[in-house]
Amino acid sequence: MTEPAFAPARTRVAPSPTGDPHVGTAYMALFDLAWARKTGGAFVLRIEDTDRARLVEGSEQQIFDSLKWLGLGYDEGPDVGGEHGPYRQSERLETYRPFVDQLLADGHAYYCWCSSERLAELRAEQQASKQSVTGYDRRCLGLTREQRAELPGFSEAPVVRMLVPDDIELDFDDIIRGRVRAPRPDDQVILKADGFPTYHLAVVVDDHLMGITTVVRGEEWISSTPKHVLLYRWLGFEMPQFAHMPLLRNENKSKISKRKNPAARLLWFREQGYLPEALRNFLQLLAYPPVVEDDGSEREVVSFEEFIEGFDWTRINTVGPIFDVKKLDWLNGLYIRNLPTDELAERIIEHQLHTGAWAEVDDATRELVRRATPLVSQRMTLLGDAAPAMAFLMSPDDDLVLDEAAVASLNDDATQVLEAGIAALEGLDDFTAEPIQAALRAALVEGLGQKPKFAFAPLRVGVSGAKVSPPLFESMEILGKDSTVARLRRLLATLGGGAG
Known part of the structure; x- marks a missing residue:
């Protein structure tokens, strides 16, 4: 059975640069990109920056960097160009005014001179009286500027509102949810007093001019869709498909x-x-x-390529998903353990440099990280777990911090164990993990009659400074004989012993 043929889809994600990018931007972009790739279409990034009061410097670059880091690269956007630019709304202001004028001329929009104070009073009155129908009361509809200026609550700078008809169709088709019914909207502002369009006008005009065929957004925009459908029809634009994704929720469902x-x-x-x-x-x-x-079992670890291959809008669960970070931790641990050692080592280094924890990495440190990575990877959940776990390997011997509780927990015969261990290690010519383990077992377990748990505890504390560490013998191999013995002698001196 062959796959059905799809028309190439054009999708977009359109965040606002008003602070750190929201994870919802990536969530929407993921499904946008999947559908674009599934159909052989294109994925567009548009920056919606018409709310000038909320803009945050640097936020736009963070959007670019975050999407690219996540592997959600876009085909068109402000920093990569494209045939449908510009891709910032603030650079498209001249685009919107002709459409506003068209709506005004056709009687689908009107000027409103109501001051912000009057609108606030209107909202307060409606809330106090618990009216079933709220929103703008059309005080300015049908009035000239001069007529409206004679009435209270006048503002010199008007906005433009769309005139929502009484018989507006509230139902629309959604490719995720089927037929959807939205609440009745009021006369939405489409052009602000400063000349900037509101979201509702700009999104319709931009999506049309950029050829967007599938509008993917959160379910909170369902209530706005009837307004957008009206604008598409009034302006003579072809209607896109709508896909309203379920909202991401905290564990308390908020x-x-x-x-x-x-x-x-x-x-x-x-x-x-x-x-x-x-x-x-x-x-x-x-x-x-x-x-x-x-066999009917479910597999949760799925590559993005597999996801694209089987993508189907009808399979999306419309119940708001709980953002369970513990589940993400589990997945991340799996992915970490499945990375080849050299690649994981590079990821660890890149993370330390990105966060500023390490200012630079020389060749010796890079090699040490590569050798230590297999020792720590099995217990890693995050890339940030690696550096603390291998920090003792990077510390100068004299600067290694010996945990006081770990030292205090050692048995009274720890000095005897350390002395025997040092002697066994000093006699080794092949200082690799297997000979190290064999020599220490012979000296401590067989020679002193110690159980391994107690035999190796002082050595672990001496080498790593802690009761729990990555594999001991492999750690000694990385440190080398001189460093390992020096650390054990230092602990021995701390305990009051001497290596005779």
Whole structure:
């Protein structure tokens, strides 16, 4: 059976540069990109920066960097160009006014001179009286500027509102949800007093002029869709497909927000040390089912390529997914352990440099990280877990911090164990893990009659400074004989012993 043929889709993600990028931007971009690639179409990034009061310097660049880090590269955008630019709304202001004038001329829009104070009073009155129908009361409809100026609550700078008809169709088709019914809108402002368009006009005009065929956005925009459908019809634009994704939610079912949840910040994931491929997989699973194998079992670890190949809008779960970071941690750990050693080592180094934890990495440090990575990878959840786990390997011998509790926990015969261990290690010519282990077992377990748990405890504390560390013998191999023996002698001296 062959796959059905799809018309090449043009999708877009359109964040606002008003602070750290929201994880919802990546969530939408993931499905935008999947559909564009599935159909052989194109994925567009547009920056919606018409709300000038909320712009944050540097935010736009963070959007670019975050999407590219996550592997959600776009085909067109402000920093890569394209045939449908400019891709910043602030650079498209001359684009919108002709469409506003067309709506005014056709009687689908009107000027409103109501002051912000009057509008606030109107909202307060409606809330106090608990009116079933709220919104703008059309005080300015049909009036000239001169007529409206004679009435209270007048503002010199008008806005333009769309005139929503009484018989507006509230139902529309959604490729995820089927037939959807939205609440009745009021007369939405489409052009602000400063001459900038509102979201509702700009999104329709931009999506049309950029050839967007599938509008993917959060379900909070369902209530606005009837207004957008009207604008498409009034302006003679071809209607796109609408796909309203379920909202990401906290464990208490509230909408995830940057104010209350650090995981709402897209930058947070890179700062913490998540792999981009693990985060993509996690975002997929929030709204899309796992792969079902031939035996009926479910597989949650799915590459982006597999996701694209089987992508189907009808399979999206419309119930708001819970943003469970523990599930992401589990996935990230799996992805980390599946990376080849050399690649994981490079990821660890890149993470340390990105966060500023390391200013630079020389060849010796790079080689040490590569050798130490297999020792720490099995216990890693985040890339950031590696550096603390291998820090003792990078410390100068005399600067190694011996944990006081670890030293205090050693048995009374720790000095005897250390002396025997030092002697055994000093006699080794081949200082690799297997001979090291054999020599220490012979000296401590067989020679002193110690159980391995107690025999190696003083050596572990001496070498790593802690009771728990990466594999001991492999760590000694990386440190080398001189460094290993020097550390054991230092602990021995701390305990009051001497290596006679």
